[in-house]
Amino acid sequence: MIPTLMRRHKGRIIILLLVLAAFLVSPAFAGTRYFEGSPNLTAYVSGANQFAPGSSIQIPVVIKNTGINTYYEVASNIVDRADVPTTAKFVTVAMGAGNAPVVIKTDPQMIGDIASQDQQTATFSATVNADAAGGTYTLPLNITYQQFSHVDQYGMDTFQYYYVPMNVTLTVPLVIKSEVIPEVISATSDNLVAGADGYVNLTIKNIGSFDGTKATVQIVQNDDSPVSPVDSNVYIGDFPAGSTVSCQYKVAVADTAQNKTYPVDVVVNYQNDEGDMVPSQSQTVGIDVGNKVNFAIQISPIEMSPGSKHTIQIEYQNTGDTMVYSAQARISVAAPFTSSSDVAYLGDLAPGQTAVATYQISVASDATLKEYGLDSEIRYNNAIGDTYVSDPMKVTIDVQNLTGLEGIISNPVYLSLIAAVIIGIIYAIIHTRKKH
Incomplete structure (x- = not known):
């Protein structure tokens, strides 16, 4: 029965055996040994690559491995290697300024392994010089890595891998904008x-x-x-x-x-x-x-009695740091005071210079006996002709009933009586002389 079935399906059985044999010797179940190949690293700046003078910038650099394994062997008795010659192992990237007017602030970076047709990005911080001229510059990119060399096999499952250090210097462009600085x-x-x-x-x-x-x-x-x-x-x-x-x-x-x-x-x-x-x-x-324009006043104590008139003199000093021009001093009088001349011309005053102003002040006869304060200020021009008014300065007048000769001299009523008496005496003397 079985031989009869085998003869009937002989063709199908042969095909099945061939398929099984093909699977048994297929490379899918075999290892690969590489005889040549190495990493081929390239670099470029990702994104916008134009920067302004004086700016703080980030430079993202893409490092790509385009190395290809072109000569290798596949066999069932070969065990796959953990590393291949086209992989760049333990990659470290360092950027320099080169001839570009920039300062690179980032230290060398470790970015790991880069397999064939893979890539990694390293970002560098930098500052463009404030007076940088516009143009395209090249930045050196130093890349160090380990490359697989060969492997020794001991027994069925013990391997020793060997690597060689590699170093390559690439360049990437950096564009600085031309600007007015x-x-x-x-x-x-x-x-x-x-x-x-x-x-x-x-x-x-x-x-x-x-x-x-x-x-x-x-x-x-x-x-x-x-x-x-x-x-x-x-x-x-x-x-x-x-x-x-x-x-x-x-x-x-x-x-x-x-x-x-x-x-x-x-x-x-x-x-x-x-x-x-x-x-x-x-x-x-x-x-x-400079400091604000300021003035100071110097004046002797002023005492007046009700109903009296007094001539006062005030010395003004420019205590600021700059010249003032066409200065005019003014004293502000209010009841019980009046003045027939409350403005005095001082002229130009250099820093530290002084000028004296004279005023005629009268006090009402019914003035309250006390100390009064009158404001005085200076109107002046600065160097460009603008007009300003100083802060007010205080002039103190003490109104009291004065006694003795001072009280008589300061009181206009007494002065009028004295003048009348003197005139009478003079008239009498002249009249007497005419009779004799």
Whole structure:
């Protein structure tokens, strides 16, 4: 029965045996031995690769292994190796600055193994120099790794692998944008003091590599600086690389400012190659500010009696750090005082200089006996012709009933009576002489 069945299905049985034999000798059940091949590493910057001068940047570098195994053997008596010659083992990547105007801040990085047709990314932090010229630069990329060499087999399951150290230096491009970069060559301020307006003079150079057009130089208040612009923009037109311009700005200084240097930011707005108006990187410059204009008064104690008139003299001193021009002093009188001359011209006063003002003051006859305080102030011009008024200064007058000769002299009623008596005596003497 069985031989009969075998003869009937002889063809099918032969085919089945051939298939089984093919499976028994198939490479799927065999190992691979590689005779040659090595890693082939390439590198490029991932994403945007254009950076501005003065910026802090991240440079993502992709390292790819394109090595291919071209000569190998597959056999049933070969055990697969754990590593192959085309794998880069224990890869370390270090980036240098080369000739690029950048500072690389990241230390060498270990990125592990890179098998054939695989890739890894290493990101490096860097800073572009503030005065970097635009252009394309190359950054050296030093890559060290271990490459599989060969393996020794001891028995059926013991292997010893051997590796060789490898080192390769690649380069990646870095593009720095061409920009206008302002540098303040000089900054001066003429008689700029707290609580007043004044002018700031700037000389600015384009140290960038781009020729700006339709350029405007702008000053901006720096955070909480007491120096703020009144006129903030100066149009300069073309601003070629390497050129220098001078600009003047009117600024205001807060009353709280002290005798010190305060920051002001400078920005150039210009038209780029695409026709867009763009701002340059900001530059900060120091502006010298003097103390607020102040005055002090010197005056002897003033005592008056009700109904009297007194000529007083007040010495005013410029105690500030700057010259004042066309100064006028004024004393403010109120009841029970009156004055026929309450304004006095002092002229120009340099720092530390003094001037004397004279006033005629009268006190009402019904004035209360006490000490009074009158305000005095100075109206003046600064160096640019703006008018200011000083803080008020106090003039103290003590109204009391004066006795003795001082009381008689200071009282106009007594003075009138004395004058009448003197005139009468003179008249009597003259009349008597005429009779004789």
